[in-house]
Amino acid sequence: MDTRIQHGKGDFMMGRKLVAVAMAVVLGVSLCPALAMAAPLEAGQVAAGQSLGAQASTQTVYVISSVTYPDASKKSGQAKIAYKYNDSGLLLSNSRKSSELAYNGVNLASIVDGGVSYTVKSKSGRVKTVSELSSSDYKSKYTFTYNSDKKLIRRVQTTYTKWAGGKRTNKFNKQNVYTTDYTVENGLPTGAVTTFELVGGYRSNYAPVAYKYDGKGNVKLIKTGNSKVAIKNTYEDGRLVTQTFGGVTYTYKYKKVQVTPSAAKVVSAQQWSIVNGNMNGAFGLLHMGISG
Numbered sequence: 690m691d692t693r694i695q696h697g698k699g700d701f702m703m704g705r706k707l708v709a710v711a712m713a714v715v716l717g718v719s720l721c722p723a724l725a726m727a728a729p730l731e732a733g734q735v736a737a738g739q740s741l742g743a744q745a746s747t748q749t750v751y752v753i754s755s756v757t758y759p760d761a762s763k764k765s766g767q768a769k770i771a772y773k774y775n776d777s778g779l780l781l782s783n784s785r786k787s788s789e790l791a792y793n794g795v796n797l798a799s800i801v802d803g804g805v806s807y808t809v810k811s812k813s814g815r816v817k818t819v820s821e822l823s824s825s826d827y828k829s830k831y832t833f834t835y836n837s838d839k840k841l842i843r844r845v846q847t848t849y850t851k852w853a854g855g856k857r858t859n860k861f862n863k864q865n866v867y868t869t870d871y872t873v874e875n876g877l878p879t880g881a882v883t884t885f886e887l888v889g890g891y892r893s894n895y896a897p898v899a900y901k902y903d904g905k906g907n908v909k910l911i912k913t914g915n916s917k918v919a920i921k922n923t924y925e926d927g928r929l930v931t932q933t934f935g936g937v938t939y940t941y942k943y944k945k946v947q948v949t950p951s952a953a954k955v956v957s958a959q960q961w962s963i964v965n966g967n968m969n970g971a972f973g974l975l976h977m978g979i980s981g
């Protein structure tokens with residue numbers, strides 16, 4: 690699901706992109722499914738730099754290794770996205786997206802996306818802020834708010850510019866704000882409302898989005914205004930193996946990784962994020978799904 694923020698003068702379509710799964714699917718962009726794991730919005734603590742073999746206990750978890758889907762432009766008739774992880778099972782990149790992730794232990798610490806660098810502040814595996822490192826005239830900052838159950842309930846993108854009153858200044862001035870508020874029920878976001886506010890008073894509300902889930906905790910129905918998208922998920926051994934919507938079937942392969950129980954919580958949150966449009970904020974501003 691491609692919800693990458695476009696950088697450039699006046700081009701900050703955050704609202705539609707922050708509405709994760711629904712807006713992307715309604716626009717015909719792919720929703721990437723993945724593992725159904727316990728506590729998908731949770732994140733735990735472990736020093737990812739530690740040797741896993743030296744820790745007291747480990748457990749086996751499955752992570753997406755690749756996704757294939759029909760593509761007539763390929764000689765094989767199939768396109769493939771490969772996922773790369775560090776030794777602790779934390780995602781580093783996928784082969785389709787020009788993004789790289791780096792960690793401080795279990796915590797996401799930096800992002801490079803399309804040549805733009807960001808510094809990330811995280812705690813206990815949950816992203817708190819993402820700040821663009823830029824010497825240009827425009828930059829963005831993202832903030833994430835969680836409820837008492839550690840579920841994401843709000844994400845905000847604030848953009849800044851060195852232009853004010855038609856003139857370039859020496860400091861960054863607030864330009865606009867995109868806010869997405871999530872309704873969370875039983876640990877899963879069931880609705881999202883995005884608003885756009887421009888400094889000076891203009892305000893716009895995007896159509897509310899509603900989500901329904903299957904028994905494994907992956908999105909099966911998305912409603913945006915009068916539009917509905919039904920998603921068929923199939924599983925083997927509890928793992929998602931195919932997903933079909935819009936007449937296209939995506940096939941998933943996995944690999945085993947050995948992690949500590951606390952690291953497994955972070956891996957689970959990331960895998961859920963890949964499936965469900967980063968609605969838990971596990972990758973900050975990034976959506977690392979099929980179209981990411």
